[in-house]
Amino acid sequence: MALVKAGLVVLDCAEPEKLAGFYKELLEAEETHESANRVEILGAGGTRLAFRRDMNATPPSWPRPENSLQVHLDFVVEDLDEAERKIVGLGGRPLETKDASGPHEERGYADPAGHSFTLRCVPPTAPKSG
Structure with missing residues (x-):
């Protein structure tokens, strides 16, 4: 048995219920825990996220350098x-960013609290039918 197991990504924000709602809809997730200062969700694809209340949370400014990247989700x-x-x-x-290099097309976004994330389009590997 592993000493340390994989945890989850926790995003600090002023309104965890509201931000959890955004990601619940986006990831077709279910809420697994809610307390006064924390909400946890489990996405349909297995993505686990938590949102913790921090009344002093400052939205990241990425791609600008000041207070830049605090966390990044793909x-x-x-x-x-x-x-x-x-x-x-x-x-x-949507965030204005330069095209990322690599084999997959991707786009950058910010959630309602300002955390950045990327959508990456991975071409299907199976041959197209029909």
């Missing part, structure tokens, strides 16, 4: 445009 999607519409509809916003 999510894999099949359709970037559809995912972007959902993010914007939930209160997220």
